[in-house]
Amino acid sequence: xxxxxxxxxxxxxxxxxxxxxxxxxxxxxxxxxxxxxxxxxxxxxxxxxxxxxxxxxxxxxxxxxxxxxxxxxxxxxxxxxxxxxxxxxxxxxxxxxxxxxxxxxxxxxxxxxxxxxxxxxxxxxxxxxxxxxxxxxxxxxxxxxxxxxxxxxxxxxxxxxxxxxxxxxxxxxxxxxxxxxxxxxxxxxxxxxxxxxxxxxxxxxxxxxxxxxxxxxxxxxxxxxxxxxxxxxxxxxxxxxxxxxxxxxxxxxxxxxxxxxxxxxxxxxxxxxxxxxxxxxxxxxxxxxxxxxxxxxxxxxxxxxxxxxxxxxxxxxxxxxxxxxxxxxxxxxxxxxxxxxxxxxxxxxxxxxxxxxxxxxxxxxxxxxxxxxxxxxxxxxxxxxxxxxxxxxxxxxxxxxxxxxxxxxxxxxxxxxxxxxxxxxxxxxxxxxxxxxxxxxxxxxxxxxxxxxxxxxxxxxxxxxxxxxxxxxxxxxxxxxxxxxxxxxxxxxxxxxxxxxxxxxxxxxxxxxxxxxxxxxxxxxxxxxxxxxxxxxxxxxxxxxxxxxxxxxxxxxxxxxxxxxxxxxxxxxxxxxxxxxxxxxxxxxxxxxxxxxxxxxxxxxxxxxxxxxxxxxxxx
Numbered sequence: 001x002x003x004x005x006x007x008x009x010x011x012x013x014x015x016x017x018x019x020x021x022x023x024x025x026x027x028x029x030x031x032x033x034x035x036x037x038x039x040x041x042x043x044x045x046x047x048x049x050x051x052x053x054x055x056x057x058x059x060x061x062x063x064x065x066x067x068x069x070x071x072x073x074x075x076x077x078x079x080x081x082x083x084x085x086x087x088x089x090x091x092x093x094x095x096x097x098x099x100x101x102x103x104x105x106x107x108x109x110x111x112x113x114x115x116x117x118x119x120x121x122x123x124x125x126x127x128x129x130x131x132x133x134x135x136x137x138x139x140x141x142x143x144x145x146x147x148x149x150x151x152x153x154x155x156x157x158x159x160x161x162x163x164x165x166x167x168x169x170x171x172x173x174x175x176x177x178x179x180x181x182x183x184x185x186x187x188x189x190x191x192x193x194x195x196x197x198x199x200x201x202x203x204x205x206x207x208x209x210x211x212x213x214x215x216x217x218x219x220x221x222x223x224x225x226x227x228x229x230x231x232x233x234x235x236x237x238x239x240x241x242x243x244x245x246x247x248x249x250x251x252x253x254x255x256x257x258x259x260x261x262x263x264x265x266x267x268x269x270x271x272x273x274x275x276x277x278x279x280x281x282x283x284x285x286x287x288x289x290x291x292x293x294x295x296x297x298x299x300x301x302x303x304x305x306x307x308x309x310x311x312x313x314x315x316x317x318x319x320x321x322x323x324x325x326x327x328x329x330x331x332x333x334x335x336x337x338x339x340x341x342x343x344x345x346x347x348x349x350x351x352x353x354x355x356x357x358x359x360x361x362x363x364x365x366x367x368x369x370x371x372x373x374x375x376x377x378x379x380x381x382x383x384x385x386x387x388x389x390x391x392x393x394x395x396x397x398x399x400x401x402x403x404x405x406x407x408x409x410x411x412x413x414x415x416x417x418x419x420x421x422x423x424x425x426x427x428x429x430x431x432x433x434x435x436x437x438x439x440x441x442x443x444x445x446x447x448x449x450x451x452x453x454x455x456x457x458x459x460x461x462x463x464x465x466x467x468x469x470x471x472x473x474x475x476x477x478x479x480x481x482x483x484x485x486x487x488x489x490x491x492x493x494x495x496x497x498x499x500x501x502x503x504x505x506x507x508x509x510x511x512x513x514x515x516x517x518x519x520x521x522x523x524x525x526x527x528x529x530x531x532x533x534x535x536x537x538x539x540x541x542x543x544x545x546x547x548x549x550x551x552x553x554x555x556x557x558x559x560x561x562x563x564x565x566x567x568x569x570x571x572x573x574x575x576x577x578x579x580x581x582x583x584x585x586x587x588x589x590x591x592x593x594x595x596x597x598x599x600x601x602x603x604x605x606x607x608x609x610x611x612x613x614x615x616x617x618x619x620x
Contacts, residue, residue, distance in 0.1 A: 458550075
């Protein structure tokens, strides 16, 4: 059936394209054409993109050597997440004021030969087909979407995807937009960002959405009735459970300012014969206000959540707030952003722009929820706000003689001390590891590894039986981040040098700065050095070195169940590659990475090897 549906859809579209040549018609007494058959579409186009990936990996060592996962693999499937090989956009305009478009995503057909046991020759619609329609009237414009492959957002506390400021340029990402080879490095240096496609900052949905703009009184609105990844959105076709997400917002725009109201709700039923409803309801108000000659922008959101547990159907209420103040140039003659947030532990929104607080990896708030979020008290980058936390951070970017310095500092504290489990991400070789163990929990000898989309995190636990441990004290967090960018010409060719680094600590006492001593429960450092040299007009060389260290003190035990010794990690990654522009709409990306990881206090956690990718990206 999966093979037939795309074929039928394609035939129908081609038939519509050539309808103007096959219709029957005649003329009236005035010579006007009378359509006896179907009236042809005014215009019809097909465009899209191809993103082919060939992936190779070989381990010299993988844990104890007795793992079931493949030690060597050759594949065109990125097992760490969504890999859309072919995207086709069919669009047409039946009338002057109406427009439709349908997107279809095709999956890779080869899952891997040789050592890979999960082979498949199935070719089909991996994520779904969606239909988009636009209707323009004097009263409003409506943009309607039906089906799968949708990406949208409401607000940070309801439906949102975090936009990380410190993204590595060496790793290829599905949301990367198309630029000529080497041009994205110039954009990253000069503008602080790179080209990204429509998925960046948006959440994946399957269902119905409507955007209504140009309403009277400068109003606009959005409606959603769909499935998200946390209630089966990417696998809804294999589940008959009624787990849905619905909501929307309405905003009034006032020049560069606005005020709005948002609501996001999930609904599921227990497995009883007469199932009981559970889920959560979030309602917030948000807005933005520009002042001081539009240099200062104050924005924020505040709201409340009603959460019904699936286990005992108990009801909880909680609130959250998130505020930012941006100064473009009046304070430091450079952009400065001040950020404050307060999120209660029972404020649940699994598809929001923050990590909902989860006690452990088995938490399951609704449907399939919880599997993609880190658990316990999370140590993360500044851009990733965490639940059950109150904190503040500041970020700025300076330009000193061509050296771009993007620096950020954050401090936070638990709202309530509810867990002894600590989680922290592995950045250096995270994408590689997520391909090996896709979407797994409690991996390893001490059940401490958990994989998510394009990454994995580790858990450790505080030994609360230690006589010097103070159980009532809240955990405190500090993070310092620095991103350096520099450009120099060598032989009249640009060389770009980038550095991304961070230092994060978690400790029992409140501190104004990261604690780099045994008083910190955990110390985490990331250092990434990247270089890109545009050796030819259409070829750019790429180099990478990454280092991560993670060290726990005497209070810490490995994993969530007090197994093993305190974490003492050293992980490295060394990468080489190049980008080549094949045409104005096609690029070739080649990457090779040697990885090495060991926990010196828990020797089971050791892996070493090589991975390589060849990616062809074409837009047409």
